[in-house]
Amino acid sequence: MIATGQTLKAVEEVKGRSLWVDARRRLVQNRAAMTSIVILGVVALLALLAPLLSPFAYDEVNYDIIACAPNWWPAEASCRAAGHIFGTDAVGRDLFVRVLFGARVSLAVGLVATLVSLMIGVMYGATAGYLGGRTDTLMMRLVDVLYSLPFVFFVIILMVIFDRNFILLFVAIGAVEWLTMARIVRGQTLSIKQKEFIEAARAGGVSPLAIITRHVIPNVVGPVMVYVTLTVPGVILTESFLSFLGLGIQEPLTSWGVLISDGADQMETAPWMLLFPALFMAVTLFCFNFVGDGLRDALDPKDR
Amino acid sequence: MGALLEINNLNVHFALADGDVHAVKDANLVIHEGECLGVVGESGSGKSQLFLAAFGLLAANGRATGSVRYRGDEILGASPRKLNTLRGGAVTMIFQDPLTSLTPHMKVGAQIAEALMLHRNIPRAAARQKAREMLDYVRIPESARRLNQYPHELSGGMRQRVMIAMATITGPDLIIADEPTTALDVTVQAQILEILRALKTDRKTAIAMVSHDMGVIAGLADRVQVMRFGQIVESGTADEIFYAPQADYTRMLLDAIPKADETPAPSGKVGAPLLTVDDLKVSFPVKDGVFGKTRELRAVDGISFTLHQGETLGVVGESGCGKSTLARAVLQLLPKTGGPKNSGKVVWLGRDLDAATGSDIRKLREDFQIVFQDPLASLDPRMPVGVSIAEPLKSLEPQLSRQVLRDRVQTMMQRVDLDPAWINRYPHELSGGQNQRVGLARAMIVGPKMLVCDEAVSALDVSIQAQIVDLIRDLQAQSQLALIFISHDLSVVRRLSHRVMVLYLGRVVELAPSAALYTDPHHPYTRALLSAVLSPDPRAERAKKRELLTGDLPSPLDPRAQLTFLKSRQNEPDYRPKLEQVATDHWVAEHD
Numbered sequence: 001m002i003a004t005g006q007t008l009k010a011v012e013e014v015k016g017r018s019l020w021v022d023a024r025r026r027l028v029q030n031r032a033a034m035t036s037i038v039i040l041g042v043v044a045l046l047a048l049l050a051p052l053l054s055p056f057a058y059d060e061v062n063y064d065i066i067a068c069a070p071n072w073w074p075a076e077a078s079c080r081a082a083g084h085i086f087g088t089d090a091v092g093r094d095l096f097v098r099v100l101f102g103a104r105v106s107l108a109v110g111l112v113a114t115l116v117s118l119m120i121g122v123m124y125g126a127t128a129g130y131l132g133g134r135t136d137t138l139m140m141r142l143v144d145v146l147y148s149l150p151f152v153f154f155v156i157i158l159m160v161i162f163d164r165n166f167i168l169l170f171v172a173i174g175a176v177e178w179l180t181m182a183r184i185v186r187g188q189t190l191s192i193k194q195k196e197f198i199e200a201a202r203a204g205g206v207s208p209l210a211i212i213t214r215h216v217i218p219n220v221v222g223p224v225m226v227y228v229t230l231t232v233p234g235v236i237l238t239e240s241f242l243s244f245l246g247l248g249i250q251e252p253l254t255s256w257g258v259l260i261s262d263g264a265d266q267m268e269t270a271p272w273m274l275l276f277p278a279l280f281m282a283v284t285l286f287c288f289n290f291v292g293d294g295l296r297d298a299l300d301p302k303d304r
Numbered sequence: 305m306g307a308l309l310e311i312n313n314l315n316v317h318f319a320l321a322d323g324d325v326h327a328v329k330d331a332n333l334v335i336h337e338g339e340c341l342g343v344v345g346e347s348g349s350g351k352s353q354l355f356l357a358a359f360g361l362l363a364a365n366g367r368a369t370g371s372v373r374y375r376g377d378e379i380l381g382a383s384p385r386k387l388n389t390l391r392g393g394a395v396t397m398i399f400q401d402p403l404t405s406l407t408p409h410m411k412v413g414a415q416i417a418e419a420l421m422l423h424r425n426i427p428r429a430a431a432r433q434k435a436r437e438m439l440d441y442v443r444i445p446e447s448a449r450r451l452n453q454y455p456h457e458l459s460g461g462m463r464q465r466v467m468i469a470m471a472t473i474t475g476p477d478l479i480i481a482d483e484p485t486t487a488l489d490v491t492v493q494a495q496i497l498e499i500l501r502a503l504k505t506d507r508k509t510a511i512a513m514v515s516h517d518m519g520v521i522a523g524l525a526d527r528v529q530v531m532r533f534g535q536i537v538e539s540g541t542a543d544e545i546f547y548a549p550q551a552d553y554t555r556m557l558l559d560a561i562p563k564a565d566e567t568p569a570p571s572g573k574v575g576a577p578l579l580t581v582d583d584l585k586v587s588f589p590v591k592d593g594v595f596g597k598t599r600e601l602r603a604v605d606g607i608s609f610t611l612h613q614g615e616t617l618g619v620v621g622e623s624g625c626g627k628s629t630l631a632r633a634v635l636q637l638l639p640k641t642g643g644p645k646n647s648g649k650v651v652w653l654g655r656d657l658d659a660a661t662g663s664d665i666r667k668l669r670e671d672f673q674i675v676f677q678d679p680l681a682s683l684d685p686r687m688p689v690g691v692s693i694a695e696p697l698k699s700l701e702p703q704l705s706r707q708v709l710r711d712r713v714q715t716m717m718q719r720v721d722l723d724p725a726w727i728n729r730y731p732h733e734l735s736g737g738q739n740q741r742v743g744l745a746r747a748m749i750v751g752p753k754m755l756v757c758d759e760a761v762s763a764l765d766v767s768i769q770a771q772i773v774d775l776i777r778d779l780q781a782q783s784q785l786a787l788i789f790i791s792h793d794l795s796v797v798r799r800l801s802h803r804v805m806v807l808y809l810g811r812v813v814e815l816a817p818s819a820a821l822y823t824d825p826h827h828p829y830t831r832a833l834l835s836a837v838l839s840p841d842p843r844a845e846r847a848k849k850r851e852l853l854t855g856d857l858p859s860p861l862d863p864r865a866q867l868t869f870l871k872s873r874q875n876e877p878d879y880r881p882k883l884e885q886v887a888t889d890h891w892v893a894e895h896d
Contacts (some may be wrong), residue, residue: 204696205669
């Protein structure tokens with residue numbers, strides 16, 4: 001245990017690592033998380049390259065092949081459409097290219113809205129919790145007020161003021177999702193604030209901002225990650241709900257939520273219309289869950 | 305005297321994710337009727353698991369093999385039903401933390417009576433009567449009222465007495481006491497040990513006393529077994545173990561204990577004054593319910609002292625005496641707004657700290673640092689220890705390059721005897737003593753002029769405690785460091801301090817040079833504290849006449865609490881006992 005001069009020389013090359021470097025190493029070692037990241041990457045790549053991957057356009061209507069099964073469909077089908085590997089939808093559009101275009105919207109909404117809510121929520125909650133006292137009360141009452149606004153009403157007002165717009169979708173969803181995040185983070189912060197290592201940091205002359213970013217936030221990561229993995233699917237579903245009300249994505253553009261709700265109507269006659277978008281969404285959400293779990297474990301040094 | 309409990313070749317294994325842990329290895333022991341067996345060992349020695357295993361209380365991943373006989377009856381692996389009639393009836397247990405061992409939503413009286421109704425089939429009314437007698441027996445004042453209180457309404461010492469009452473009420477043959485006094489203050493510890501001693505002599509109850517503290521064992525045990533790494537390394541009568549230890553480990557344990565009568569050896573000259581505290585008062589608002597009145601809890605109630613360069617000031621007192629609050633007030637760690645009210649002056653090198661702004665104080669932190677009690681809790685679990693040590697330096701001298709930072713961290717780690725290759729370890733990968741070295745390194749890296757040690761060695765095993773105390777002394781000698789050494793343990797304080805300040809409910813009752821305080825204490829409270837100190841000397845412990853304080857510390861919310869030792873002024877609740885000089889540098893508060 002006692003270090004001599006020699007051992008110091010020998011270990012001179014030991015590089016200081018931060019939590020984040022360690023976390024990356026542990027994440028890379030987590031097979032489920034890495035597989036999920038690869039799958040998510042493939043889905044994202046497919047979505048980006050969608051126009052190049054299919055001879056059909058996402059809005060190309062063909063009334064000759066309405067709700068046709070793909071050629072390889074094993075079960076009986078009223079008609080089959082050659083070249084459409086996922087079959088066609090109720091107005092004869094290619095389902096494959098539509099699922100990939102849907103992925104663009106769903107992934108973008110899911111990720112961007114979650115990240116926005118994550119950043120605002122974590123910063124806001126950690127600040128309120130750490131500062132405490134009157135600032136905390138004021139900040140959290142503001143959250144309460146925003147909570148009490150009916151969501152749909154809020155979206156309609158936004159639409160009326162700013163016109164219908166894809167960006168607004170992010171704003172609207174993000175503006176609601178961060179509230180819960182802020183509450184969770186604030187609660188966690190309150191308990192972490194009591195810990196002795198925070199006091200130790202203050203005694204070491206660390207500024208409040210550095211305490212929040214270096215000590216509080218890394219220590220709330222566990223519950224936050226769990227909530228994030230719940231938020232992504234929630235956001236994707238919210239988007240489809242808004243689209244269903246006519247407040248979100250408009251035809252001929254589409255999203256997974258819209259495709260699934262359309263497919264569900266035709267479930268008995270044309271099950272592929274439900275199956276493919278649902279499969280994509282399920283796989284994606286699974287992957288998000290694994291990545292979230294992986295991140296949480298990676299950021300907890302106790303868990304090896 | 306027949307054998308009550310016989311344990312032969314007991315082995316305990318735990319199946320963990322990274323392999324089997326062999327927690328107890330071939331343990332043999334015998335407890336005879338009416339005798340007290342002390343089982344000593346440091347944390348992780350398997351001393352608790354030994355008894356948990358014997359009575360079928362192991363965690364689900366634990367496995368016990370061997371033989372355990374109770375009055376000749378094999379009980380290892382007996383049916384839960386059989387064990388249940390035994391446990392709580394003929395064999396009862398007392399654990400370390402009385403709050404977690406009592407059911408929070410049940411009144412004390414009902415909890416005590418429950419055991420009696422279950423094991424002895426006694427009707428409720430009679431059981432309650434019995435419970436009350438039992439509370440009287442363990443010297444709980446106002447026993448009738450206590451029966452209707454919930455555990456959280458009682459103090460720690462009172463709760464432990466309730467536990468003892470519960471453990472005794474069924475008239476057991478054997479009480480297993482697992483670190484029963486570890487969480488308690490010294491004066492309360494002395495009271496609890498007194499009760500256990502009475503149980504042994506009056507009721508002829510056998511006691512298995514499990515403890516890490518040789519002092520606790522010394523006064524009580526007839527025979528002692530020393531455990532280390534799951535093995536019993538030595539056993540014998542108390543006198544044999546304490547006066548003629550055979551095993552190296554036993555000798556090491558005994559040597560590590562600071563003797564209360566050891567000559568103090570604070571080295572180094574005392575220099576110019578650094579810190580002056582003048583009539584410091586800190587009070588916290590305490591609210592009774594949402595709409596209740598706000599009362600003031602005076603944690604620190606007018607404390608004045610001066611600290612010189614290179615000097616160690618020991619601060620001694622029991623929990624709730626305001627010693628931690630004092631440290632935080634001096635270090636300006638209390639929240640500026642919304643929390644406690646502050647008055648009085650803290651002057652650092654001629655500068656009034658109360659007038660300084662937040663960022664000024666941050667810069668001054670280079671001069672004064674603190675080491676906390678719990679080594680693990682005071683380190684960020686998600687930060688490698690190297691980063692933790694570097695943090696104060698990084699905040700206070702942001703211009704330093706990465707290279708310089710790392711060099712200074714590694715040099716510092718060497719100074720506190722840590723392997724510098726460990727910069728990437730996380731706190732949970734280090735032991736308690738190593739973590740405390742990290743805490744010390746973090747405090748010392750900015751080169752402070754004053755270091756506050758807030759119970760810095762209290763959570764450590766005795767052998768580690770001695771090492772850390774030596775380390776602190778070395779660091780002090782190297783850099784003319786001024787130390788405020790806060791502890792409830794008088795013998796540790798004596799080892800380090802030039803002067804000692806005894807606190808009682810936020811006020812100084814005695815302030816004197818170390819030698820004078822320990823040899824010639826004036827205040828009754830100091831005397832009670834000193835007589836409660838246990839020494840690892842069974843003959844002296846058995847013969848010792850104790851000046852026991854009765855009852856608990858009064859509530860600091862009670863305005864008359866300050867006058868406990870000055871009854872003649874009790875009709876003047878605002879009167880504060882004044883300090884009087886009895887000898888050079890020896891100050892004592894007024895008392896009757």
